[in-house]
Amino acid sequence: MTRAWYGFMTARSTIALALLLLQGSQYLLHETSSPWLVLLCAAYFASALAVRLLARPRLPRHAADPTWLLTAGLDVLAVALLQVFQAGSNFNYTPLLGVPVLQTAVLGTRAMSIGMASAITLLLVLETWWGSARGAGETTARYLQTVLTGLGYLLVAFLANQLAARLVREEQLALASQHAARLQTQVNELVIEALADGVLVVDAAGSARTVNPAARQLLGAAGLQERDALVLSARPGWAPLLELAMMTFERESAQVADITLRNAGxxxxxxxxxxxxxxxxxxxxxxxxxxxLHDLREVEARLRTEKMAAMGRMSAAVAHEIRNPLAAIAQANALLSEDLQDRGAQQLTLMIRQNAQRLSKIVDEVLDVARVPAPGRTSPPSLVLDETVRSICNDWTQQSPHDRQVLLSMGTHGLPVDFDTDHLRRVIVNLLDNALRYVSGGPASIQVSTQLSAERQSSLQVWSDGPPLEDTVEQHLFEPFFSSESRSSGLGLYICRELCERHRATIGYQRAPRQLAGATALGNEFSVQFRPPKPATGAGRRNSSQMPLV
Known part of the structure; x- marks a missing residue:
């Protein structure tokens, strides 16, 4: 209705200007108009223009509102004065009274519109009586014309008010629906933002329309701003996601698939x-x-937690029961080997000792799994990643300097990470021991590096030039008691994953290229992504260094 108000105010100003030009031209050219009429039209135009330019839309809904005196009341007064002062002329200004009738019908209530039409009809009757008293024309015809005109005003006022009331109701319903839709949109955005699962909305061109924080985290695009456009074809690692989206568009049906997203670094x-x-x-x-998008690690973690909760209790109990007789067997075998002189018997006791040590190691690993603290129950101290990794790798190489060579490349500039030092030692030693079994043995065949991403998230990589893993082995790489070797317990990588997850870190495997003997070589890389760091506490920055340990 605001636009209607401005429309009526503009119409009033236009009519007042036309009356002023009419009276002014008559006064200047023919001198048939009174200067008082020119002043009346000028005042009417100034008032109408002032209301149009200075007043604000204020829809009057009551008859006592003063706005009516400045708009509809002034219109009726101006037209009535012009009609009275030029009663003997050929001009008839009564059709202009339709403007205030329409204004009150559209912007006011039904009673106000009927009242305005009745008041104008009464004025027309008085004007007819005045003309009849002065002997102007046929009295009966003038009264009939006045009655018909007043009846027309009443009908116009009633119909226009009904139409305006309906438009107002529809406008209110539209505004209410728009407000409800806006609230629902905000609620949907809040729900999507808070979802633990990733939500990604893409169009047929592969451009993302909506990406919630969980999806950005899964895609490795947490560093991108929300206003930045995200295109699935921008990174090769997102290709499976783009193919699944395009398949959905082509088949026009829902799809479900487990895919692998590869994020650089x-x-x-x-x-x-x-x-x-x-x-x-x-x-x-x-x-x-x-x-x-649903991270399969969570599903696997729940299944693994339920599985290991029962298996852990049983394994710990069995390990405790095995440890005591195993210690007795090892001690008895040691005593027996001291008195044996036969070479064949000594070979048998050596075999017993080796297998007893293997069983003892398995028992220790099972107990280690049971002793891994649950996430959130402890607050691990912070450690400087570069220094700690260099120290652990140095201790590992010193055990056999001739066979163990590691090329180090430190690049986190001395930033700390939240991880227990002993737990990190077990992770790195396990990864180095695994790498040592399959490397070629040449220089730089094992490389350990630390990196810092653009989001200042630290990571650790252990790379070796060994052959690629089989698909079946890679699929179950971090599962407990799974191993490609018959003499392995299959708990080493599982313990690494458990320790990383307890510290809010992740561990993964991929084939990655590295520089080896002046050429690019593919190898097996295990990468540990530490959780985002806390705000900096003034730790000094250090230059990236690369050095071999022998």
């Missing part, structure tokens, strides 16, 4: 993706594909 991440399509109301380009 951050390893791989297994994700279960469910797709849905919006309803088509037009072209295919108008349809959107909604992808729900």
């Amino acid at each position: 951050k390893g791989t991440r297994r994700v279960r993706v469910r797709t849905r399509m919006t309803e088509a109301h037009g072209l295919l380009q108008d349809r959107l594909c909604v992808l729900f």
Whole structure:
């Protein structure tokens, strides 16, 4: 209704200007108009223009509102004075009274519109009586014309008020619906933002329309700003996600698949993706594909927790029961070997001792799994990653300097990470021992590096030039009691993963290129991504260094 108010104010100003020009031209050219009429039209135009330019839309809903005196009341007064002062002329100004009738009908209440039409009808009757008293024309015809005109004003006022009231109701409903839709949109955005699963909305061109924080984290795009456009074809590691979205558009049906996202410098991440399509109301380009991303690590963690909760208790109990007789067997074998002179018997006792040590190591690893603290129950101290990694690798190489060579490349500039030193030692030693079994033995065949991402997140990489793993081995790489060797317990990498997850870190495997003997070589890389660092506490920056340990 605000636009209607401005429309009526503009119409009033236009009519007042036309009256002023009419009276002014008559006064200047023919001198048939009184100067008082010119002044009346000038005052009317100034008032109408002032209301149009200075007043603000204020829709009067009551008859006592003073706004009516400045608008509709002034219109009726100006037209009535012009009609009275020029009663003997050929001009009839009564049709202009339709403006205040329409104004009150559209902007006012029904009673106000009927009242305004009745008041104007009464004025027309008085004007007819005045003309009849002065003997102007046929009395009966003038009264009939006045009655018909007043009846027309009443009908126009009633119908215009009904239409205006309906428009007002529809406008209010539209505003209420718009407000409800805006609130629902805000609620949807809040729900999507708070979802633990990733939500990604893409169009047919592969451009993301909506990406919640969980999806950015899964895609490795947490550093991008929300206003930055995210295109799935921008990174090769997102290709499986783009293919699944395009398949959804082509088949026009929901899809479910487990895919692997490869993020440069951050390893791989297994994700279960469910797709849905919006309803088509037009072209295919108008349809959107909604992808729900669920980190399979959480599913596997729940299953692993339930599985290991029971297996851990049983394994710990069995390990305790095995340890005592195993110690007795080892001690008895040692005493027996002291008195044996036969070479064949000594070989048998050596075999017993080696297998007893192997069993003892398995028992220790099972007990270590049971002793790993649950996440959140401890607050691990911070350690300087570069110094700690260099110290651990140095201790590991000193055990056999001739066979163990490691090329170090430190690049976190002395920033700390939240990880227990003993736990990090066990992780690195396990990874180095695994790497040592399959390397070629040449210089720089084992490389350990630390890196700092653009988001200032630290990571650790242990690379070796060994052959690639089989797909079946890679799929179960971090599962307990799984090993490609018959003499391995299959708990080493599982313990590494458990320790990393207890410290809010992640560990992954991928084939990655490195520089080896002046050429680029592919190798097996295990990468540990530490959780984002706390605000800096003034730790000094250090230059990236690369040095071999022999």
